[in-house]
Amino acid sequence: MAADPRFHAVAGPLPLWRLAEVAEVEVPEGAGDRLFTSVATLGAAGPEDVSFLDARRWLDSLRETRAGAVVLAAENARAVPEGCIALVSPTPVLAFARIAALLHPPATASGKRHPTAVVGEGATIGEGCEIGAYAVIEDGAVIGPRCIIGPHAHIGRNCVFGADCRIFSHVTVTHCLAGDRVTLNPGCRIGSEGFGFATTPRGGHVTVPQLGRVILGDGVEVGANACIDRGSGNDTVIGPGTRLDNLVMLGHNVRTGQGCIIVAQAGISGSTTLEDYVVVAAQAGMVGHLTIGAKARIGAQAGVMADVPAGMDVVGSPALPVRDAMRGFNVLRKLGQSKAAATAEKKTGD
């Protein structure tokens, strides 16, 4: 099944040679003029669709695909069925992404400003921006050229965005300076007051003024309903190209390097630093004031309570290096399955 044209732009049909050009793949002789309209998974694709293979476990699906062409690694090209064109790439998903974006170009700013949009005094809107119904851009904000501001988005006073940003509906942004090509998915909250307070001797909590900002580097993406609090004194800083999934929580003064990946529902406590290209899997958590070294990988649901050296993989809660954690877990599992455990269980009545 191809992409539903009610929801996705359709640029095709396009000849294979154009797709191959953006994907940097070779086209078999004589196939360059064959036309393609869309992309689809191996199981859903038809003769006018391009598909892809990203892992060997889908080889069976590849053998049965009806796709007109498949992007894949050289080692898997022999499994392509007859009539299907193998497009060989050292980076099949990347090549596929480029083909998909050519056939179904992402939306660009229409240049239209809805009459209900409120733009405050001294706010600057760049050329070609699209501003949705009921968007509110407060005094002094600066929006770069060709940005898309969705319906009901709220951009706070004096916030700055670079060029080609996408700020979807219901987003709140305050106390923020953002670069180019930043994407803020629906309902994310950027710049809210961090969770900082002092407790009086009598037990009351007094807010510590949160006087920092949020700095978003070029190409940062933030998922739906995710939250990034502003710094408490220093800034919260998200490095260029870092991507946050939905419902992620970053506390005040968190800093990430470039190209980090933080998957859904993960949370990072205040003042923790991620160096470049750290990967944090879903629902993982980190206490505050840690340093996670470059290219470290934090497992799903891990609970990180200490610094992690560069390049290390940790899992578990509290988190341990992956080998130690898995061994401990295996021992535990065997204990749980053993007769001895069952016996002990009966004896103690637990």
Next chain:
Amino acid sequence: MAADPRFHAVAGPLPLWRLAEVAEVEVPEGAGDRLFTSVATLGAAGPEDVSFLDARRWLDSLRETRAGAVVLAAENARAVPEGCIALVSPTPVLAFARIAALLHPPATASGKRHPTAVVGEGATIGEGCEIGAYAVIEDGAVIGPRCIIGPHAHIGRNCVFGADCRIFSHVTVTHCLAGDRVTLNPGCRIGSEGFGFATTPRGGHVTVPQLGRVILGDGVEVGANACIDRGSGNDTVIGPGTRLDNLVMLGHNVRTGQGCIIVAQAGISGSTTLEDYVVVAAQAGMVGHLTIGAKARIGAQAGVMADVPAGMDVVGSPALPVRDAMRGFNVLRKLGQSKAAATAEKKTGD
């Protein structure tokens, strides 16, 4: 204490025979004309309230209740105090729900469209719909009859909703086809761009266009601030009658069968399938590309890393069948409480 009439409609007082009719319970002779105004818990109910007992651990509360009537299972009817009417049902909570809905009918669409609502070109609004202030319904959307669209709700281009849906305030819906009686609680995000990207050899992340949709079956309910990403190529599909609690996260291409229950803050990674009537407890997580068999139950905070057979209960992270996990946990707890552990602790200084 009965329901606060500032916030909940009041249809009563109503005679017991009418309540008994919807609840499919028998009324003791002569009690049919007794009037009831509201419902309440055992501890809070008075003589004009109907209450219920759903578990034997509340039997003490039952014995002391001042409720005029209590819905309960036959086995507990003897514990009803004098002057309180026992309404015996094989499904007491269900019977109570029907009585409560009769005494306090849920809101229905007023048929009024607030003058500030923006309805795009070619959008179709069914008969009797209620549309709140500043709602935005984009071009080509189709809204079935008697829907309630809350203030600030945003329905994207060409989205389709069936009859009798409730879309509360601040909801964002894009790329979505929904059935009848769908409920979207405040701030949920349906159809956002999934977390799909390819990484270049130099470490940059390039978005893979997310070209699918979200399909919501009849009677689906989605909690406040929950997120359902659209499919990446195939669709994300939520089966009829499935209910998601607040802050739940479903990744692209997730599929659920009918009647699944996914409790608050649980997360399901991309392309995982839940068969019918699966229950996922709060804060549980699942990696991608799994199949969870029908009626399986996933424990709170479980971390599921492999397929789960139909009907199996799993707990723990990584998740194990419940008996194995609890045995292992008991062994671990004993190790932790043992003198040996305390001694080892002292010796190693850990």
Next chain:
Amino acid sequence: MAADPRFHAVAGPLPLWRLAEVAEVEVPEGAGDRLFTSVATLGAAGPEDVSFLDARRWLDSLRETRAGAVVLAAENARAVPEGCIALVSPTPVLAFARIAALLHPPATASGKRHPTAVVGEGATIGEGCEIGAYAVIEDGAVIGPRCIIGPHAHIGRNCVFGADCRIFSHVTVTHCLAGDRVTLNPGCRIGSEGFGFATTPRGGHVTVPQLGRVILGDGVEVGANACIDRGSGNDTVIGPGTRLDNLVMLGHNVRTGQGCIIVAQAGISGSTTLEDYVVVAAQAGMVGHLTIGAKARIGAQAGVMADVPAGMDVVGSPALPVRDAMRGFNVLRKLGQSKAAATAEKKTGD
């Protein structure tokens, strides 16, 4: 670096004697007229900034700070470098918070109502309130004096707020009675329908009407995108001074005492009660119908399945008293690191 004046009000420069007055600290003779403009961390502060030391692990930063003055405990005062004024307090963070709020006063209500704000019939707006663009306040709502209502905030029918509340953008509030000085951060959802349903013999789920309210005590703060469901029959009650961080989830009928702290992404299931001053760390979860005693502390990612006595600290999932849990964890870690485990691993192929 001082606070960015684009985002934070600047009241200074102010003489040290005024800062000392609010902070209840002594000023060294002759230093009272020295002027200060802002506050900053030890590493970022300059001669016109006040900084603070809240833990001995930052003593090295203290020795190298360029701050003009530092608030700290008496025991650390000797480490203050030459030229820097030591402001000695028994509660340094609290004293610092008061200085910061004097130099950078938090926003107060402007008294302006944006012309696009919708205020329903019979709604009452107190003196001096600020109401943002596209805010929607429904019929019969009562807003106390000097409240700030952000853009797009939605206050439901008959809701009541006391004085000096801050309701930020995109908040949804329904079925709620709130006290004075309540803060609702962007996108939080107060009063949504709880997750209550009965399941029919055929597997369908029928909503149990959720007929309670949410009661927010004086000084309650709720984080961005957090959710508090209304009671199902009784009320959901948040005690005075309790603070919830971002993305927290509280189910129907949850009750907290005063001064509780619930950190980001934690979740509390229906009908659980927290007594006064309970601390729940990030990503922790609790099953329903529990009682957590006063001043108990629940560790990050803990999974609490039983009542917790007053004053007890628990960690782990399932949660145990902290000493037992840490011992068990240490045993497990050693098992994981041991040669025996490595050998077992090889033999069984796990």
